[in-house]
Amino acid sequence: MDESHTGDAIANQIFEVIRDFQIADKILSITLDNASANTTAIKILTPQLQSYIKGYIVHHRCVCHIINLVVQDGITVANKFLNNICAAIRFITCTPQMILKFAEYCRAHDKRPRKFRLDMKIRWNSTYHMLKSSEGCEELIIISVNANAKDLGLVLTDADWFIARQFREFLIPFYAATNVLSGVYYPTTRLVIDYIWLMAESFSKYRSDSLLKTVVDPIELKFLKYFEQISHKNCFEYGENEIDSHVPEPNVDISDTSITAHLWNRAKGKDPAASSSSQRWNPNAELNHYLSTNFAGSDRALRGEKYSFPVLARFARDILVIPVSTVSSEATFSTVGRIIEERRSSLAPEMVEAITCLKDWKRAEERKQHQLEDLKIEFAAVDCWLM
Structure with missing residues (x-):
């Protein structure tokens, strides 16, 4: 977009693409990052895209963008602990002469020379990459840097690396979540809760760490802003409430207007067996049959079960196809x-x-x-x- 990214402009751009591809009646969800203009755009678009599920569009906020916002709050604080290491790695990679000199240090200690990733303030994961790429070379970096301490104006110690290693370990679940949830060749919707749980476990492990507390606290605070109400317990309760409130009793006409009911009805309507049967049906039967079935065996055998559960398969397909991240689509045009x-x-x-x-x-x-x-x-x- 050449114009300002206002809610109106974003909505017009999205609608133009939808109109060009003639998919207005096929839109279930739109995944955007967490900018307020995107929320405004969805509010503008919703009345114009009502035909697929009767007036409801899932606005999915990019999980990777939220993770970035969460971690950035702590990276700012962590910089004061990592400044020496960032400066040291820049120093030993700043010129061909220094690179050669460091390579000599490595060979003298029977280590293979290595290039290091540099920290970039605009990418939090570059901090993780920098710390990861230097793993195993800490002592050599200390030797190389401290030999030139007068020129560099700093002295690197084991304490610096200890804090860095702790921080890198803390970041592992966030980095893993960003990588996995930005995937495009597998459903990501079902994976979100697993990685939220892993990130929460990382907070539980490090929030009492005296060295990392000042870094972990702002990250956890931002994390809770977005994910406080999400837990395995809440998800189970939510699922039970959805079934209780949205699924009609057996032999009762379907009149619920929720997204769950509309998706189920749409899937049921496309199944010849279901559509040829009575409009009064027991929605629990297929789900209960699915939950009581043993799917031991190959993935191919499991995929074949879609013929045994046609309505549930279509229902799951519509839900699981929703991308939880905009990373891949942004990278395509970036x-x-x-x-x-x-x-x-x-x-x-x-x-x-x-x-x-x-x-x-x-x-x-x-x-x-x-x-x-x-x-x-x-x-x-x-x-x-x-x-």
Whole structure:
């Protein structure tokens, strides 16, 4: 979008795409990040997209975006503990001479020379990558940096690394959640509660840690803002309430207007066996039959069960297809990772421009600008200025 990202502009853009592809009667959910303008856009769109489930659209806020907001609150505090390590890694990778010198330290200690990921303030997971890539090289980094302490103006200690290791361990569930929930080749809706639980366990483990308390507290506070009412217990209670309030009693006409009832009715209406039967039906029968069935065996055998549970299969398909993240769709149209720019490196602007042009010209010559994966491009860019 070239214009300002207001709620009206976003709604118009989404509706234009929907109209072009003629899918207005097929929209069940729209996944957007947590910006207030997106909430406004959904409110504008909802009256125009009523035909699929009669006036209800699932506005799914991107879970990965929320995780980013949650972790960023703690990264700001953690920087004061990690500044020495960030400065140290930048120092040993800032010039070819320092890279060569560090490689000599590694070989002298029978270690393979290694390149390290750099911390970027605009990406919290870069902090995790930096700490992960330096794992096992802590002592060598201390030796290398402290040998040049006068030039660098800092002394690195084991205490710095101890805090860094603790913080990296704390971040593992958040990093794993971001990776898994941004996937596109498998349903992610059913995985959200599992990773929320893992993140909650990380808080339980580290909230009393005297070293990390000041970092964990703001992250947990933001986490509770979004997820406080979600737990396994609440999910079970919610499921029971949904069944109790939305599923009609046997032999009673369906008149409930909830999204659950509409989706179930839509799925039932598309099943020839169900639609040819009486309109009065027991909605618990198929679900109870499913829950009492032993699905031991291969995935292929399990997938074949959709013929035994046609209505439930369609119902589950509509729900599970909802993406919980916008990461993959944003990455498709994003230039992030494909270029080096001033705010993403330590290079002078002129060098950034030169490297960007050279890389693009080389890929253009081979007609492969679009074929490198973002991660490979990121490493390629790092190699350009490290070597």
